[in-house]
Structures are given as C-alpha cells and as structure tokens.
Amino acid sequence: MSAAAPVEQALGFRCGETQLWGVLARPAQGGESAIGVVIVVGGPQYRAGSHRQFVLLARRVAEHGFATLRFDCRGMGDSDGEQRSFEDIGPDIHAAIDALRRACPAVRQVVVWGLCDAASAAMMYAVSHADVAGIVAANPWARSEASLAAAQVKHYYTARLAQREFWIKLLRGGLDWRGSIGALLNNLRQARSLSSRPAAPHADLSFQARMARGLAGFRGRMLLILASNDLTAKEFLQYTESSAAWRGLLADAKVQRVEVSDADHTFSCRAWRTEVENATIAWLRSLAPSS
Amino acid sequence: MSASRPVAQQAAFVRGAVGTRWRLVSEPADGDCVGTVVAVHGFAEEMNKSRHMAARMARLLAADGWRVVQKDLLGCGDSSGDFADATWPAWVADVEEELVQADSGRPVWLWGTRAGALLAAAVLPRRPQAHLLLWQPVLSGAQHLQQFLRLHAGARIVGSGKSPASSLSPAQQLRAGTPVEIAGYELTPALTGGLEAATFDVPADFSGRIAWFELGDEAGELSPAAARGAERLRARGVAVETETLAGPPFWQTQEIEVCEALLLRSQAAVDAAALATTLPLAALAESPP
Numbered sequence: 001m002s003a004a005a006p007v008e009q010a011l012g013f014r015c016g017e018t019q020l021w022g023v024l025a026r027p028a029q030g031g032e033s034a035i036g037v038v039i040v041v042g043g044p045q046y047r048a049g050s051h052r053q054f055v056l057l058a059r060r061v062a063e064h065g066f067a068t069l070r071f072d073c074r075g076m077g078d079s080d081g082e083q084r085s086f087e088d089i090g091p092d093i094h095a096a097i098d099a100l101r102r103a104c105p106a107v108r109q110v111v112v113w114g115l116c117d118a119a120s121a122a123m124m125y126a127v128s129h130a131d132v133a134g135i136v137a138a139n140p141w142a143r144s145e146a147s148l149a150a151a152q153v154k155h156y157y158t159a160r161l162a163q164r165e166f167w168i169k170l171l172r173g174g175l176d177w178r179g180s181i182g183a184l185l186n187n188l189r190q191a192r193s194l195s196s197r198p199a200a201p202h203a204d205l206s207f208q209a210r211m212a213r214g215l216a217g218f219r220g221r222m223l224l225i226l227a228s229n230d231l232t233a234k235e236f237l238q239y240t241e242s243s244a245a246w247r248g249l250l251a252d253a254k255v256q257r258v259e260v261s262d263a264d265h266t267f268s269c270r271a272w273r274t275e276v277e278n279a280t281i282a283w284l285r286s287l288a289p290s291s
Numbered sequence: 292m293s294a295s296r297p298v299a300q301q302a303a304f305v306r307g308a309v310g311t312r313w314r315l316v317s318e319p320a321d322g323d324c325v326g327t328v329v330a331v332h333g334f335a336e337e338m339n340k341s342r343h344m345a346a347r348m349a350r351l352l353a354a355d356g357w358r359v360v361q362k363d364l365l366g367c368g369d370s371s372g373d374f375a376d377a378t379w380p381a382w383v384a385d386v387e388e389e390l391v392q393a394d395s396g397r398p399v400w401l402w403g404t405r406a407g408a409l410l411a412a413a414v415l416p417r418r419p420q421a422h423l424l425l426w427q428p429v430l431s432g433a434q435h436l437q438q439f440l441r442l443h444a445g446a447r448i449v450g451s452g453k454s455p456a457s458s459l460s461p462a463q464q465l466r467a468g469t470p471v472e473i474a475g476y477e478l479t480p481a482l483t484g485g486l487e488a489a490t491f492d493v494p495a496d497f498s499g500r501i502a503w504f505e506l507g508d509e510a511g512e513l514s515p516a517a518a519r520g521a522e523r524l525r526a527r528g529v530a531v532e533t534e535t536l537a538g539p540p541f542w543q544t545q546e547i548e549v550c551e552a553l554l555l556r557s558q559a560a561v562d563a564a565a566l567a568t569t570l571p572l573a574a575l576a577e578s579p580p
Contacts, residue, residue, distance in 0.1 A: 008369070010302035010313070021302060021315070023369050044547045046342045048368050051335075051475025055369060076547065078302075078315060078346045078361075083547060268475035 004028040006062035013099035015092050018081040022071025025062035035288045036107035038096045039070035042118030046077025050266040060277040066284055069100040086117035087207050090125035097129050109133035117141040123211040127218040138225040139232045142208045142239040151235040212245040221254045223283040227263035295354035310371030313363040317353035325356040325565040326398035329389045331407030335476050337542040341404050344541050351558050360389050375477035379485020387414045398564050405429050405542055409489040422499040422564050430520055432489035443474040500530040502560035506538040
C-alpha cells in the first residue's frame with residue numbers, strides 16, 4: 001500500500017509542573033484509526049532515537065493511519081526537569097497518553113511502544129491506564145546481576161570455549177585463568193540464585209516482578225519484538241524462563257512474538273528497522289481490523 | 292546579569308528549502324530579548340547525546356534575556372527527510388537562514404557544538420560581527436569523518452549499491468560516489484564531501500568574539516591542536532577566550548551526562564557580550580546633557 005507522508009506537529013504538554021516536548025505524526029488524509037500510538041524512549045536517548053529510529057518508525061506508522069506521539073521524558077532531550085530511572089517514568093507515560101488523546105479526539109485507545117527499559121516501563125505502568133489497549137515491547141530490559149550472569153554463562157562462555165584463541169591464550173599462559181574461572185564460578189552462583197529464588201512477596205517487588213504482574217493483569221495484547229543478536233533480549237528470555245513470576249506469561253494468547261534475525265539492540269540498519277516497522281503496522285491492524 | 296526571567300518556549304515545524312525543520316525557540320516570557328543565540332548541533336549520534344545539555348543551556352540563556360533558536364538540520368532530529376537526504380550545502384543554508392532572520396540591531400551568537408562549529412564558521416561571511424560560542428569544536432571535517440567511520444568500524448556497514456560486500460572501505464566507497472549505511476546512518480557523498488572539505492576558520496573581516504571551551508579530565512589549557520588554532524586567531528587580532536573545563540565528553544558518553552561548569556561558563560561568556568553592547572548605550576542615556 002502506498003501512503004502519503006504524514007503531517008507532523010510539535011506537541012508541548014505537562015507532566016505535573018514540568019514542560020515536556022513531543023512530536024505528533026498524523027495520517028495526511030484523515031481516516032485516522034481509533035488506535036493511537038505513544039512511543040516511549042528507552043535508554044540514554046531522546047525522542048528521535050538512536051539513528052532516528054523513532055522518527056522513521058512514527059512516520060511509517062502514521063502513514064498507515066495511526067496517530068503516533070513520541071516524546072521526551074522529564075530530564076531527557078528538550079524536556080525540562082531532572083533525569084530519572086525508567087522505574088520512575090510512569091507519570092510521563094500517562095501524561096503522554098493523555099496528551100495524545102487530547103490532540104486527537106478520534107483516538108480512543110492507545111498502544112504504548114517501548115524499546116529496552118521503556119518496554120519494561122510500559123509493562124509496569126502503561127497497563128494501569130484505562131485507554132491502553134496494547135503494548136509493543138522491543139528487547140525489554142530485565143537485567144539483574146543474576147540474569148546478566150546467566151546470559152553470559154549461556155552465550156559468552158560457551159562461545160569462548162569454542163574459540164581457538166581462548167585455548168591458545170590459556171596454554172601460553174596469556175590468560176588470567178584464576179580470575180576467569182573465579183568470574184565464571186561467581187556467574188554460575190548468581191545464575192543459580194535466579195532459578196532458586198522464591199517469588200517475591202507483593203511488597204517491595206523487584207521491577208522484573210512488577211513487569212510480570214503488570215503483564216499478567218493486563219487485558220490488552222502485547223507484541224514482543226526480539227532482536228536475535230542482542231544480549232538484552234537474551235537476558236529477558238532467560239529471566240522469563242527461569243523466574244516463577246513469569247512462568248507461562250509469554251505463552252499466553254495475548255502475546256505475539258516476532259524475532260528479527262541478526263538484528264542488534266537498536267535495529268541499526270534499514271532492513272532491520274523496516275522489519276520492526278512492518279511487524280508493528282501489521283499487529284496494529286490486527287488490533288483494529290476495521291481501519 | 293540580572294535575576295533570571297521566566298522562560299517561554301515555542302516549537303514548530305518551519306519551512307526549509309526542501310521540507311520542514313523542527314525549530315524550538317526559548318526566550319524570556321515578556322519577549323524583550325537582549326539578542327539572539329543560534330544553536331548549531333553536532334553530527335549524527337553526537338547530536339542526540341548532547342541534546343539535553345543543549346536544552347539546559349537554552350533555558351539558562353533564555354532566562355538571562357536571550358532568544359535561543361535550536362533548529363534541527365535537514366535529515367536530522369525531527370526535521371524532514373532521511374539522513375541520506377542531507378547535504379553539506381543544505382545544512383549551511385539551514386544555519387544561514389537563522390542568522391539572516393536574527394534581529395540585526397542586537398548581538399548574535401552562533402553556538403556550535405562539535406561539528407556544528409564548522410557550520411557556524413561557514414556562515415560568518417554573512418554576518419562577520421556575530422560571536423561564536425564553541426563547545427569542543429571540530430576543527431577538521433576530514434578528521435571528524437574519519438573518526439566517525441573508524442568508531443563504527445565494528446558496526447554493520449552496508450553499501451547501498453547492488454555490488455556484493457564491497458572490498459572497499461567506507462571512506463573509499465564514499466569517495467567513489469557510493470552511499471554507505473553505517474551505525475544506522477546513511478551517509479552520501481553529497482554530505483561527506485562537504486564535511487571532508489570543511490575546516491574551522493573565520494573570515495578576514497570577522498569582528499565578533501569567540502568563547503571556546505573544551506572538556507577534559509581536569510581543568511586547564513586547551514588541547515594542543517585547539518590551542519594552536521586559537522593562537523592563530525589571536526595573532527590576527529580576534530578576541531578569543533579559551534578554557535578547558537573538567538567534565539565528561541557528554542556528546543559521546545554511553546549515559547546522558549551533564550556538565551554544569553560548561554553551562555555556567557558559557558552563560559557568563561554569552562552574557563558578557565550583551566553587557567558590552569548595552570552598557571555604552573545605558574551610560575549614554577544616563578549621562579547629563
């Protein structure tokens with residue numbers, strides 16, 4: 001389907017007392033879907049995203065009928081205020097959803113799209129907003145010392161053991177093998193602690209447990225996009241496979257999973273970016289069959 | 292400077308030669324400005340990483356009475372087009388347009404971050420009395436491009452030509468007229484040719500002042516190359532103030548970093564130019580007939 005370039009406008013709004021800035025992209029010829037999209041930026045980025053991935057994503061998604069807002073959280077990009085952790089951006093996400101709905105009266109439901117820790121924040125916070133019908137979670141962040149250790153044991157050490165240079169270095173004495181084995185043992189210990197840890201009680205839950213709780217209680221749907229060459233994505237899977245709180249959650253019918261082969265964490269080339277855009281658009285259409 | 296004033300911000304997409312540009316204006320809420328500061332951002336990911344530092348600077352200066360204009364160049368940030376649509380002359384034109392629009396009766400600063408310094412210097416012939424605020428300025432575009440290509444040597448590099456995995460390096464491909472995709476950015480010869488040819492210099496009739504700051508592990512003198520550049524300008528009679536401040540290279544750090552010292556030092560330098568311009572007038576008004 002060929003589509004006209006979307007119309008973009010600056011959108012200033014407030015989160016509490018703080019001025020936030022965003023850009024709203026809307027379909028050029030009307031016929032706007034009742035579903036809108038809010039892109040939440042993860043990691044150390046502002047609303048354009050690494051290599052402008054969110055600019056290009058928002059334009060493509062809007063070309064296909066979905067009004068899309070991307071914005072800077074407090075303390076990031078052009079927005080005012082102090083920078084904060086992804087565990088504290090719930091109010092920013094809610095403010096953006098409300099701003100999108102105010103600006104686009106035709107939009108009745110919202111999909112929150114997040115990369116990395118923004119995907120984690122979406123699972124924790126977007127689910128509590130009444131207008132949120134879906135989440136797109138790309139390479140969600142679930143890092144703990146245990147999950148990092150587990151992912152390293154599985155992906156790094158096994159790869160290392162298969163490398164010729166590793167053995168040559170070891171045999172020539174060029175390797176601090178005491179240190180390496182110590183690190184491996186330490187990683188193994190931490191990795192074990194992940195699988196044996198009991199489900200946390202409700203109070204003082206870890207953010208990973210709060211993600212699980214958010215997703216478990218969520219009535220909408222989720223598109224999970226995983227890059228196959230990304231440690232963050234691997235850690236997330238590892239975590240969800242070994243944590244009691246996550247058991248069965250990703251197998252639920254409300255979750256659809258897409259893997260982008262060879263792609264890195266930010267989908268840093270045109271081909272990978274396009275795959276992500278296409279998957280997002282197709283999934284949005286499945287949410288809104290009438291549009 | 293006087294007590295800080297409430298700041299008003301307005302953002303809009305404005306017309307460019309082709310397509311539209313994101314433009315954010317920060318100014319005192321009462322609209323009475325002492326002068327204009329035109330921001331010129333850095334290259335590719337450096338612009339993203341510096342974004343919040345730039346936002347903080349813009350608000351500080353606006354609170355001191357300046358009208359600060361931050362515009363995304365063609366194919367950058369929120370502005371229209373892909374990075375592949377950007378050309379060096381189009382970027383120069385984007386900056387020049389802001390310079391031409393600035394109130395001619397009041398001081399104007401061009402504030403260049405990293406490669407933005409090359410673009411700022413490129414438009415000075417249009418207004419040689421403008422001042423320059425430089426943040427870790429790039430002095431050689433060729434070197435900057437080389438570093439960008441080298442920095443991402445490990446990243447996936449895709450030539451957009453039909454030929455299978457080229458045996459040419461990205462630099463060679465660009466010189467042969469082939470665009471390359473590197474670290475998510477599509478670079479074309481129309482952009483990199485201009486960047487490669489750009490070097491930092493000011494025109495012979497330049498009469499503004501230059502505030503030139505670098506960041507390092509500890510405060511002190513500029514890096515040798517920058518010190519030589521500043522010295523050459525001083526020898527020509529240009530007023531150059533230089534300083535290295537202790538702070539992180541926020542344009543390339545993994546996490547978003549802020550350097551308060553750079554903000555305050557820059558604020559003082561910019562405000563001093565407003566005083567220099569307005570004081571004689573004020574003195575004149577107050578002097579007895």
